[in-house]
Amino acid sequence: MEKIDKLFNIFKKSGVFDLIDDVYSKEYHKGGRPLIDRHKLIVLIAYAYAFRHTSLRDMETFCKFDLRAINIMDGTIPSHTSIGKFYNEFIVPNRDSLFSKITDAIRDECNIDFNTAFLDGSKFEADANKYKFVWKPTKYHQKLSDKIRIILSKYELSRNVPETGIIPATTIADKITKFNNLISNIDISDKSNKEIFKDYEFLKSALIKSLEYEEKEKICGPDRNSYYKTDHDATAMCLKRDYYSGLGTNTHAAYNTQIIVCKGLIATYYVSQSRSDLKDLIPALDKFYESYSIYPKYLCFDSGYGSLNNYRYLHDHNIGNYVKYFSWEGNISGRNPSQYVLINETAIRCLNGNIGHIVKLDNRHPKKSNSTFFRIDGCNSCDFKDYCKRWMNKKEENFKMFEVVIELQKYINQSEENLLSPKGIELRVNRSIQVEGTFGMIKQDMPFDRFTRTSLDKVSTEFMMVCLGLNIRKLFKFYDAKSKNKFWIAPNDLQPETKKKPSAKRLSNKVNRKKLKKEADEPNPKG
Numbered sequence: 001m002e003k004i005d006k007l008f009n010i011f012k013k014s015g016v017f018d019l020i021d022d023v024y025s026k027e028y029h030k031g032g033r034p035l036i037d038r039h040k041l042i043v044l045i046a047y048a049y050a051f052r053h054t055s056l057r058d059m060e061t062f063c064k065f066d067l068r069a070i071n072i073m074d075g076t077i078p079s080h081t082s083i084g085k086f087y088n089e090f091i092v093p094n095r096d097s098l099f100s101k102i103t104d105a106i107r108d109e110c111n112i113d114f115n116t117a118f119l120d121g122s123k124f125e126a127d128a129n130k131y132k133f134v135w136k137p138t139k140y141h142q143k144l145s146d147k148i149r150i151i152l153s154k155y156e157l158s159r160n161v162p163e164t165g166i167i168p169a170t171t172i173a174d175k176i177t178k179f180n181n182l183i184s185n186i187d188i189s190d191k192s193n194k195e196i197f198k199d200y201e202f203l204k205s206a207l208i209k210s211l212e213y214e215e216k217e218k219i220c221g222p223d224r225n226s227y228y229k230t231d232h233d234a235t236a237m238c239l240k241r242d243y244y245s246g247l248g249t250n251t252h253a254a255y256n257t258q259i260i261v262c263k264g265l266i267a268t269y270y271v272s273q274s275r276s277d278l279k280d281l282i283p284a285l286d287k288f289y290e291s292y293s294i295y296p297k298y299l300c301f302d303s304g305y306g307s308l309n310n311y312r313y314l315h316d317h318n319i320g321n322y323v324k325y326f327s328w329e330g331n332i333s334g335r336n337p338s339q340y341v342l343i344n345e346t347a348i349r350c351l352n353g354n355i356g357h358i359v360k361l362d363n364r365h366p367k368k369s370n371s372t373f374f375r376i377d378g379c380n381s382c383d384f385k386d387y388c389k390r391w392m393n394k395k396e397e398n399f400k401m402f403e404v405v406i407e408l409q410k411y412i413n414q415s416e417e418n419l420l421s422p423k424g425i426e427l428r429v430n431r432s433i434q435v436e437g438t439f440g441m442i443k444q445d446m447p448f449d450r451f452t453r454t455s456l457d458k459v460s461t462e463f464m465m466v467c468l469g470l471n472i473r474k475l476f477k478f479y480d481a482k483s484k485n486k487f488w489i490a491p492n493d494l495q496p497e498t499k500k501k502p503s504a505k506r507l508s509n510k511v512n513r514k515k516l517k518k519e520a521d522e523p524n525p526k527g
Contacts (some may be wrong), residue, residue, distance in 0.1 A: 001071050003476050004047075010475070011043055014105035016098060023090055036078050041086055044072045046102070049469030050476075052446060054462075056080035056087070087461075095461045099468055100291035103267060106471055110478045112263045116427070117296035118435035119284060119305070121258045121277040122443075125450045126234035126459065128253035133236050134216055136225040141166050141213040148172060148206050151199045155182065169210040176203050224273050228253045233456040235273045241449075255451065255459050258284045259467065261435040262296070263487065265474055266467040271460040277304040282313050295319050300427040301435075303328050311411035322419055322427050325412045332420075334500035337507075339388050340376070340402055342409035348374045348402065351502060352382040356402065366403055374402045383504035386511045420497045426490035433487060441473075442466060 011017060017039045024038065045059065048069070053062045060080045062069045091098065107114070145167040152158040157175050161167060179200055186193050219227050226236040234253035242250050258280045260268040268291060270284040281301070289295055298320035306325040314321050330336025340348040340356065348356045356376035366373065377399045379385050389395045418424045443449050446466060453462050 001068070003479055004043075004068060004071055006479065007047065007472065007475070008043060010105045010109060011039070011046075011102065013108075014101040016042060016101055019094065019097065019101070020090065023094070036076060036082055036086075037073075038086060038090070040073050040076075041078060041083070042091075042098075044069060044078075045083065045087065045091070046465070046468055046472060047072060049465045050472040051469075054448070054466070055452065056084045059083050091465070092457055092461045095464045096287070096291070099269065099464050102468060103265065103471055104292065106475050107262075107265060107267075110263075110265070110475065112265055114262045114267055114292060114294065115297045116262065116430075117267065117288070117299050118261045118427075118431045119258065119281065119299065119301040120261075120431075120435040120439060121256055121280060121304070122439050123237050123239050123254045123256050124448075124463075125239060126228070126231050126253040126255055127451050127454055128228040128231035128234045130252060132229040133251070133253065134219075134227055134229060135236075136220040137213045137216055138166075138225075141210070141217070144206055144209060144213070148203065151203065154199070155179065155196075157182075167210070169207060169214055172203065172207045172210055176200075176207060179203060224275075226251075231454040233273065233454070233459070235275065237275050255456070255463075256280065257463055259435065259438060260284060260288055260296075261438050264434055264438070266438060266471055267292070269460075269464055269467045271456065271463050273456070278307055278310070281305045281310045285313070285317075285319075298322060298423075298427060300424075300431045302431075306412075306415075308405065308408045308411070311408065311415070315411070320418065321411065321415045322424055323415050324419065325415060328416075328419075331416070332497075332499050334502040337502045339384075339400075340374070340404070342404065342406065342413060345406055348376070348404060350376050350382075350400075351384040351388065351504075352378075354378050354382070359401075361401075364401075368403075368405060370407065371403045371405045374404055376400050376402070384502075384507065387504070387507040390511045420499070422490045422494040422496060425494065425497060426488065430487050438470065441470060446470065 020038050020042065044063065048054070048059045048062050053059050057080045060078065060083065063073055063077045106112075142165070145165070148167055149158065149161060149163075152161055152175055157178055161171060161175070183193075183196055183200060186196060216227075219232050224235050228234045228236075231253060234255065236251040237254040237256070238250070239252050239254060242252075256272050256274045256277070258268075258270040258272070258277070259266050268284060268288040270280060270287055272280050272283070274280050285295065285299075295317050296319060299314065300322040301324075303324040303326050306323055306328075311321065311323065313319075314323070327336065327338050331338055337351060340350050343349050343355070346358055350356065354376050356374040359373050359375045361373055364373070379389065379400050380396075380398045382388070385395075388400060392400070419428065446469070448466050451459050451462055453459055
């Protein structure tokens with residue numbers, strides 16, 4: 001029971017008990033049974049999550065039969081109703097403060113610094129029915145508005161109606177009122193007026209449909225295209241593990257989770273509705289700063305986060321750029337290398353060593369506002385022409401144009417140099433051990449692979465408690481371990497990694513094999 005006593009001290013040092021007292025300071029006890037000690041209750045819930053008791057009834061049973069839980073509660077057995085009430089009243093609204101306070105106390109206890117951090121994400125299935133999804137009806141809403149616009153213009157009622165886009169339901173209702181005044185003196189029995197009444201009925205049904213579409217679009221919000229009837233915050237996503245087909249192609253109700261790990265300890269968690277990790281880096285790091293008032297000096301994560309905005313954020317906050325870019329694996333292995341490298345702001349170098357310079361094109365506009373066109377000549381005599389021109393329509397041209405975002409390429413060059421250095425090798429090795437290993441522990445050891453609560457607030461709280469439970473397990477291992485919080489460190493004589501030189505012959509053969517396979521798969525029109 002020595003570890004439990006230490007755990008109580010951690011919670012006390014963190015200030016969690018003071019936070020509980022502040023929240024319930026104005027509570028007035030009206031008599032009846034004595035109140036449950038909430039200091040002990042918060043320790044019990046965190047301890048229960050650390051050892052796989054995540055449901056309220058499991059926690060109640062845990063207090064009846066487990067000596068550790070009996071010791072925490074001093075023999076008191078709280079009902080699942082009491083645990084759930086405290087969970088919803090205190091833990092859900094104060095989850096971020098709770099997690100940062102307790103994690104900070106564990107960090108001090110284990111003497112862990114947050115200078116080096118690793119970030120990764122994973123999707124977890126939500127507690128929602130798979131077949132109760134709703135797609136955002138933007139396309140259908142647009143088509144309905146186009147039909148309404150045609151009818152209104154037919155009867156000269158299109159004033160104050162937007163010429164393009166979606167017509168609001170309030171505008172449709174106003175036009176129906178005016179349409180009603182228009183047909184009030186028309187004989188309904190006259191067959192020549194049949195079309196007018198038909199259009200009137202269509203507008204009334206279109207109003208009902210528009211209200212339905214607007215409600216669905218409001219639930220979806222601007223940043224996603226689906227939700228589920230049984231959990232409006234859950235979003236349709238493809239998961240790596242698919243128990244329906246095993247291929248990861250079916251959509252499931254899910255949430256996207258991010259964790260920042262430092263020396264094996266989860267420093268920050270973040271739950272979102274994003275279908276990819278690209279936009280979750282900045283919110284996760286902002287949350288890290290809000291919790292500890294510092295940014296990590298070195299940050300390593302995979303190519304799923306390699307975007308211009310993310311690189312720029314790291315640069316602006318003086319965080320070491322050890323981030324893989326989208327074509328990292330192909331570049332380093334030489335199997336699918338980038339076709340050019342930025343030398344400086346006015347020149348690029350292709351795979352064959354030819355130099356390209358900035359050109360201005362009057363008949364072609366860049367796809368991105370901050371991109372620049374570069375031209376490289378002498379392509380027909382180049383050994384890499386089959387590889388570089390594989391997507392071009394005019395392969396006989398003796399030049400190739402590249403659209404380059406110069407700022408992004410600068411960050412890519414910087415990240416490549418950092419990742420190939422001994423420090424970069426150390427961070428890459430530790431990333432797979434620490435943050436990916438942490439997700440492995442959550443899914444296999446805890447085990448936790450699906451949310452049991454609904455709504456973003458409660459799901460975030462559930463994931464916070466899982467992360468806190470894992471940190472408590474790490475704390476107990478720290479008390480038992482002989483070597484404490486030691487991970488792989490690069491030796492002093494470790495040499496920087498070098499990129500493999502791409503083979504022009506191998507790349508050409510690869511392109512030709514794909515071309516032949518595509519031609520063989522295409523149906524023969526004469527056959």
